[in-house]
Amino acid sequence: MRIVMMATGDIALPSLQALQSTGQLVALITQPDRPVGRHQVLTAPRVKQKALTYGLPVLQPESVRSAESLEALEALKPDFVVVMAYGQILSQAVLDVPRIACINAHASLLPRHRGAACIQAAIEAGDDETGISIIHVVKKLDAGDIICRASIGLRGTETAEDLHDILAELAPAPLLQAIRALQDGTAERIEQDESLTTYAPKLTRADGCIDWTQPAFQVARKIRAYHSWPGTYTLYPSVKSGSDKPLKIFPPVDVFANMVKPLDATPGMVLEAGTDGLIVSCGGVHGGAIRISTLQPPGARKMNVESFFAGHKMMPGMILGMPDAGCAG
Numbered sequence: 001m002r003i004v005m006m007a008t009g010d011i012a013l014p015s016l017q018a019l020q021s022t023g024q025l026v027a028l029i030t031q032p033d034r035p036v037g038r039h040q041v042l043t044a045p046r047v048k049q050k051a052l053t054y055g056l057p058v059l060q061p062e063s064v065r066s067a068e069s070l071e072a073l074e075a076l077k078p079d080f081v082v083v084m085a086y087g088q089i090l091s092q093a094v095l096d097v098p099r100i101a102c103i104n105a106h107a108s109l110l111p112r113h114r115g116a117a118c119i120q121a122a123i124e125a126g127d128d129e130t131g132i133s134i135i136h137v138v139k140k141l142d143a144g145d146i147i148c149r150a151s152i153g154l155r156g157t158e159t160a161e162d163l164h165d166i167l168a169e170l171a172p173a174p175l176l177q178a179i180r181a182l183q184d185g186t187a188e189r190i191e192q193d194e195s196l197t198t199y200a201p202k203l204t205r206a207d208g209c210i211d212w213t214q215p216a217f218q219v220a221r222k223i224r225a226y227h228s229w230p231g232t233y234t235l236y237p238s239v240k241s242g243s244d245k246p247l248k249i250f251p252p253v254d255v256f257a258n259m260v261k262p263l264d265a266t267p268g269m270v271l272e273a274g275t276d277g278l279i280v281s282c283g284g285v286h287g288g289a290i291r292i293s294t295l296q297p298p299g300a301r302k303m304n305v306e307s308f309f310a311g312h313k314m315m316p317g318m319i320l321g322m323p324d325a326g327c328a329g
Contacts, residue, residue: 001183002026004078004098006064008045009085011168015105016047018172019082020054027057027076029064031087065091073097080179083137084171095137101182102137104144105175107167109133109151111192113200114142119167120160121200123225126217129153130163132171134178136189141199146190147178159227159251208232212268212280212321216255216288223290224251234268234321236297236314247320248296257288268320275306280320 001024005016008031019025028051036043048058061069064086070093073081081102083090095102108118110133115121122130131151136144150170158166181187208230210219223232227250235244254277261271265281272279277291296302297312308314 001080002076002078003080003082003179004029004073004076006030006081006083006086006090007047008087010046011107011164011171012047012084012105013050014168015082015084015171015175016050018176020056022176025054025056026078027059029059029061029073029086032060032062064088064094070094070097080182081137082175082179084175090137090139092139095139103147103175103178103182104135104137104142105171106133106135106142107164107171108200109149110135110142110146111194111197113198115200116202117200119163120203120225121198122154123158123160123163124218124221125198126156126221127154130167132167132174134174135192143192143194146192147181147187148174150174157224157252159224161228203230205230210234210249210321212282214287215283216257216259216290219282220253220255220290223249223253227251236312236320237318238312245298248302249292250294250296250302252293254291254293255288256291259289261289266319270314270316270318270320273305273309273314273316273318275309278305278314 003019003024004027005019005025006029007016016028028047030045030048033042033044035041048060051058059072063069073094074097078097079099081098083102083104090102106118108122109129109131113121129151131149133149134147135142136147138144150173152166152170178187208226210222210232212219226232231248233246233248236247238245261281265271267281267283269281270278271281271289277293279289279291281289292305294302294304295308297308
């Protein structure tokens with residue numbers, strides 16, 4: 001049995017290791033090395049680094065759809081192509097290469113949360129559970145028939161960073177189960193219910209802007225969901241510069257869903273600013289509030305509120321963000 005894995009994201013590392021342990025993994029296809037960080041250092045995906053320690057051939061086509069890439073894949077004579085967080089759209093010609101199947105390990109319980117930001121979406125939506133779905137790859141995004149799934153319950157305290165690591169460790173078991181079942185002809189093929197489909201498109205940094213008009217529980221979910229990518233932020237009125245500056249906000253945050261607030265409280269208004277946290281009004285008079293303990297002003301390190309107040313003035317009555325324009329400015 002010959003397996004080729006297509007993966008780029010760190011979430012695929014445990015599955016790469018599991019496939020390698022079968023002795024059937026013959027190559028890894030991953031994205032090209034990219035510049036990373038402030039100094040734009042050319043960096044290989046961690047899956048590539050791990051594959052090289054196994055002595056596996058690694059292919060890094062700029063486009064897996066090119067004729068040259070297709071020829072290279074065909075030369076590997078795979079029985080299975082396993083896709084996980086690869087980051088490129090596969091052509092039908094690529095899907096037709098493996099003798100048995102091209103399958104994908106997706107980090108949600110499909111058909112819920114198709115798309116790249118499936119982990120963040122599950123948290124932001126307040127889902128009670130999520131998991132890994134092993135599906136046949138088709139040309140339509142994450143729409144292939146389901147072979148098997150593995151689910152976990154959510155406590156409502158996870159960040160996306162936490163959940164990423166949990167799902168990474170969950171994935172190998174259903175993935176190997178699906179390969180065995182496809183190999184011996186016992187695999188299920190469950191069509192997805194299109195009426196239950198939701199989408200989680202790729203996020204950008206701009207998506208991390210906090211909308212203080214939302215209720216406190218929703219703001220808190222977003223802060224957890226977007227940690228550590230793309231992160232969440234608001235704008236605060238900087239007394240030093242006289243202009244609004246971006247302020248990154250980090251979990252955990254406390255939610256005061258039924259907090260009694262002043263009648264003049266508006267979304268984004270600072271209600272309290274003390275060493276135990278920054279309490280900010282959400283969703284108008286009846287939308288509750290959240291308490292922020294950790295934040296990061298521009299050009300500075302991540303810090304607690306006590307350290308922040310040592311160098312920045314923040315007083316009750318100040319308005320964070322721009323209620324009519326979000327974080328634009």
